[in-house]
Amino acid sequence: MPCVLGLDSSTQSLSAILLDLDAREAIADYSVDFDERLGAKYGVENGVLPNDDPQVKHSPPQMWLEALDLLLGDLKSQGVNLSQVVAVAGSGQQHGSVYLNPRGVTLLGQLDPHLGLADQLDGCFSRETSPIWMDASTWRECQEMTEALGGPKAVAELTGSCCFERFTGTQIRRFWKSETDDYDRTARIHLVSSFMASVLAGAEAPLDPGDGAGMNLMDIRTKAWSPAAIEACAPRLRSKLPPIAPADTVVGPIAPYFVEKYGFSPDCKACVWSGDNPNSLVGVGLVSSGKICLSLGTSDTYFGYMPEAQVDPAGEGHCFGSPTGAYMSLICFKNGSLARERVRDAYGMDWPAFSAALRATPVGNGGRLMLPYFDTEIVPNVLEPKVWRFGLDEADGPANCRAVVEAQQLSMRIHSRWMGVDSTTIYATGGASANREILEVMANVHNAEVYQFPVGNSAALGAALRAAHAWYKGNGDEQPWEQIVSGYAEPVAASRLAPDPASAAVYNELIPVYNACEDHALRGGPDPAPLQEAFRAK
Structure with missing residues (x-):
């Protein structure tokens, strides 16, 4: 019974979905809430450290490590047989960054199963806290990088998005400017996704083009680091960044730490992680043209699959890499x-x-x-x-x-x-998707069929489906994405509303x-x- 494990390291929790590939069903769905389990120890509120400056939003990376131990320990104690997991992939909150010193890079390959992850990596961070997507403290750095790269349109054309405060590049620049000595002793700057993937693999993992696009440092068309953007960000930065690799890359076998401590098979493949938005794209089944998802929540989010890179000339939307190898759009409307x-x-x-x-x-x-x-x-x-x-x-x-x-x-x-994409089908999620009258307006304005989509943790599900795709491909049995998501990422058929x-x-x-x-x-x-x-x- 081959199974795949999808993890989602979000702002407030670490979640897991375990899929049985033969039965094509989820057999475990579990989450560790940071505040509930670790809030007293790390002093977080909603997973975030309080700060006198309301624009500064950081989280402790050691908390994410301890949560990983807690989650896997809980699954094992509940009788989940992790030896059946053939591949694991994950989702990290997009834009968040982790800063390792040389000792931290070395210790990734020397994890002791008799000790906890957080304790072993204590003292391995050149920056003790990690700026996350909620941080808005880098307005000046946005202006500086934008000017250096020729203006907002030039930045968007190069990287897929204008410079935004939450994007990783401006966060790195602020770190270099304000904490130069700590920046200088930084050996590796990971995203949350590539950091957690590195821990699972016991070796430095690359990041994928989906998460890399949320940094303002990657050339959106070549899916490689942009020398111009890196130069505009901070000195000596290229050597501190991990490589970029396709989303179906297998980093290697899972680290012995997880084999000995939690019972994973030594043959389990540790796959590249991605950001929460690209994973969610797969988790709602958007792996081909003609479909979009509208999430009607506190803010309304419009995202969808794009076969080619398209950039918003107004600089308001985002173009990220898709786990399928194509692209995705994301547009956020705050007044939802x-x-x-x-x-x-x-x-x-x-x-x-x-x-x-x-x-x-x-x-x-x-x-x-x-x-x-x-x-x-x-x-x-x-x-x-x-x-x-x-x-x-x-x-x-x-x-x-x-x-x-x-x-x-x-x-x-x-x-x-x-x-530049004509959408004929919309998947509606979020609280307001229960309102049929709102969905009727949606169907008629967009002249598209609308379906309600039952989303639990679409990011963790997307990560599990990515692990399945990588496992099949690694075994010489690569399957089309439509087949990978079929039966897992499906709308409610009876909810169909035609325009x-x-x-x-x-x-x-x-x-x-x-x-x-x-x-x-x-x-x-x-x-x-x-x-x-x-x-x-x-």
């Missing part, structure tokens, strides 16, 4: 459930009443539009919160309910055009009107009122 809840609460509604309001109002809302920037927005870039209404009476609760939902979907369609052709046509007419409203509000464009009147007259 935040905006929907603000509108719902403003009119004293619950969700059933909100849904009733959507049913009671016409498709297109009679051209009444809202720009729902209740908070600052990422896409489009809005620095000052403000809700704009065009022909929309703030006192009309039902019309405002429809306006916020239509605005979100229209904005997604407009700001995803740079991908209504008449409604889709209305939204096609409304797109330029919404675009004009956005242009007027954010860039001082012409008054969109004439376009609204023309829309109503049709």
Whole structure:
């Protein structure tokens, strides 16, 4: 019974999914919560160390090591037979970085099964804490790297994204500037993904193009380190970075530490890890063109498969490598459930009443539009919160309910055009995906079939599926990705919502009107009122 293990080292927990490849089912799903099990020892809140500067967000890498021991120990004590695991791969929170001194690099290959990982690697970090994706302290470094590389568009064209505070390159630059001596004694700078993969392999692991693209240091098209970006980041950096390798690379057999301590087979393959976003792409089955996923959560996230590298000319979206060897897009809209809840609460509604309001109002809302920037927005870039209404009476609760939902979907369609991909199927996840009326708007705006997708830990599942792909390939039996994900990453078939052709046509007419409203509000464009009147007259 060959099994594969997928791990997900996220901000707040370390999770595992074990798949039985013969039965094609998950036989174990387990998680270690950092606060619950290790919070008192490491002083973290939601997996993050408190800091007087609210922009600084770091976590202790030793906590991740101890969590790995706890998780594998718990699985073993629960009777999970880890000797049946033929391959293990993982997902690391994207952008987070780990800094090893020369002793740390050496000790990876000398792990003692009679001691814990955290204790053995104590004193092996040139930087005791790891900046993670939530960190926003590198605005100045973003400006410096952007200027050195020729401006935002040049950075995005080279690396797949503009410089962002959370991206690893600017974090490295800040470390070099503020803690030069510690930077100088750094032998290796890993991402969370390549660090955890190195521990499992007992040897230095490469990182893959999916996670490498979240650094602003990799050439997005060649999938190799960019000399220009590295020079703009910090001196002597290239020698401190691991190599980049395909996502199906096997680093080697799992380290003897895990064989002796937890019962893994010495033949178990330790595979390259990736970031949480590329793993989630596989975990929801997006391994070919024509499908996208819309995650409707606190923020709304639009991500999908791209066969070729496409870069957002506005610098708002991201292009990462995909575990399949192709590419993926990711666009984050900050005003997701935040905006929907603000509108719902403003009119004293619950969700059933909100849904009733959507049913009671016409498709297109009679051209009444809202720009729902209740908070600052990422896409489009809005620095000052403000809700704009065009022909929309703030006192009309039902019309405002429809306006916020239509605005979100229209904005997604407009700001995803740079991908150059026609999507015919959407997988909807997150809390709001339970609302059929919201999904109807989604289907009609995008003119695509919409399915609800039952996501637990899509990153861990994606990691397990990547391990399966690497194992089959290593045995000379490489399988197509569609076959790898089949049966594991499937939507709820009965949830299918097809677009209504008449409604889709209305939204096609409304797109330029919404675009004009956005242009007027954010860039001082012409008054969109004439376009609204023309829309109503049709």
